[in-house]
Amino acid sequence: MSKADLAAAILWIGVTLYATFGGADFGAGMWDLLAGGSERGERARERIDVSIAPVWEANHVWLIFVLVVLWTAFPSTFSAVMTTLYIPLALAALGIVLRGSGFAFRHALPGPVRDPATRVFGISSVLTPFFMGTVVGAIASGEVPAAGDGDPISSWTGLMPVVTGVLFVATSAYVAAVFLVRDSGAAGDEELQRYFIRRALAAALVAGGAALAGVFALHADARYVYDRLTSEGLPLVILSGACGLAALGLLTRGITTAIRPLAVVAVVAVIWGFFVAQFPYMLPTTLRIGEAAGASATLTSVIVVFVAAAVTVLPSLGLLYVLSQRRALE
């Protein structure tokens, strides 16, 4: 494995963490939006708050990590993506601004503006993963030329980008619902647990449908990725499908142990399936990882920084997690 491949893998680890945990936050925002104004909706909202309040910022720092690693280790790819997909990227950035501020402030605001803030939070939680998905779909289907300046509109409005966008939204909703099933179970609220089980199942159906549509879109628009996904990437796709189905099976029986790891593995496996399928390209099939990589010493710096981040950030996240689960000292 070359240094450039290692840097690409680090980038992909960032993508995985952002898609899984950031995605779960987006999904929670979606359920918040769909919870309605009823008393049960209020309870669901409270549960969502308890679950994401301590970690919402940390989860989104992964996005900064991905952007920084991309522009440092693969500057030409960053520029090619930015000059082609600036419309969905700017919309995703807008979504991030609105989502972050909507969530941070919705409780602290006085009554009359609290509801609009909540709705802003919910709507941007749907739009942001959708536009992020169109960016990934556009890259996979070769819409981003290696030299940049691709078509600003048609690059991300084709079948593959749009299907990927929908898939991102549905997957986020699914992961979030599974996390919330577990959290409401831990809090001893069985009614709320059933509420989120139903939502997890609905999201799983939509995600499954989008994934199937994605297979056709891949076949049509991203043949290189499709071929590799059905050969080298196949074990990961099967792992993802098996875990997804197992989690579904458990959920329909009302069994909630192990659903969280199963759902996470299902998502992680498909993300890495994509990595394998795109390999050795940064932009299939015009720019290889080795060609896209920046100066050698820079790649070393990125790898060193990543190790330093893992050593310092993971234990800190662990401490935060333990604290957020602990009750107040008397």
Add this chain to the structure above:
Amino acid sequence: MLQLTPLVADSASNLLAARTQMGFTLGFHIVLACFGVAFPAMMLIAEYRGRRHGDEQALRLARRWSKAVAVLFAVGAVSGTVLSFEFGLLWPRMMDRFGDAFGIAFAIEGIFFFLEAIFIAIYIYGWDRLSGWAHFWTGIPIAISGIGGAFSVIAANAWMNTPAGFTLGPDGAVESVRPVDVIFNTSTFHEFVHMWVAAYIVTGFVVASVYAVAMLRGRRDRYHRLGFVIPFTVAAIAAPIQLVVGDAAARDVFNDQPTKFAAMECVYETGDDQTEYIGGICKDGKVKGGIALPGVDSLLADFSTSTVVKGLDSVPPNDRPPSPTFLHWAFDAMVGLGFAMAALAAWFGFAWWRRRDLPRTPWFLRAGAVAGIAAVLTLESGWMVTEIGRQPFIVHGFMRTAEAVTPAKGIWWVFGLTVAIYVALALVAAVVLRGMARQWREEGDGAEPEAPYSPPPEPEPAP
């Protein structure tokens, strides 16, 4: 030619739009960045005092400040994310060519930002979940990562002023990089120290100004006094230090960025015995009006009136920074306000030395209330000098800002939307902070206003 003209016009208007957009979002973020660097330190000073001396009021301040820190950090995280998108959306050609040199410092910054986000949440969660000093220690990483993050970002900015640590290939692309030289380029040290001290001045005076206003309105209890004295003392220590640091920074700029120095001092012709102008209009190679101090510019640049100061005439006209008068005024505003704040600090220091008390006249508190605004203006002026003074280059000597800008259309629309959203964001943050203050005032210690990252109220036990 007919085809080309609109294209050129387009790119010129894009350049202005992109610079305006970048300048506005940076100018917004830099204020919040100051709070991210320095506010946690003040919160920890208050907590230390509270725990060491059993001072309930100080502990109360620390606890309340931690919630304000969270609000400001949440807004700063959002405006900072916007900036990382903007590097690509506005300046893709620069990132394409120099991303692997420019980016390294940002990769390091990522760790600090991450740790700061995590430990702010730990600190806030820890108020009721950790005991005594253990809680205090969870705050230390916030202050340290604030400083580390500032260092990294400043290193990247310094690199744009005095690029170093890379070799270009025959095609003009970066061929090899020496990361240590990139990070520790010649401007890193003075820019970092200048900004680090500035963060304490801005945060100190702004936080103190809130309590100064409260005291002027008659809330003169010990709690408000302490809320004024802690941040004000920090700023009052930093303000005179900044005069020395700023002076050293200006000499570094004189040595390493002579064009910027010429522009901010409005020096047109290279030569010794240069006149220092305070104010004045810089036009047509001359300074009109203003206060002229013969020889002083040379003296300040290198301790002797015979020091030769390079003028704007040392570079071709299209390599000179735009709007010389504005730049010169921004520099003078920074220096002038810096001296005014140091004078205020001296007044405070004198009264404290004589009587262990604040100066008695209400004019002192009035000045304290204004100092917050003055500190922010000083900060913004300084950054305008740095950034506009580097123009027309984005990477000094290597790439023009016009070469780096995106060809994408519609930036002015985005700018309009950004201004609207940021104004709304600033208003919301202000409303939230004021709402917290009101709740604390009316409900006393029982009040636990909800803030970002804070634990929700303990749920009712399930039946």
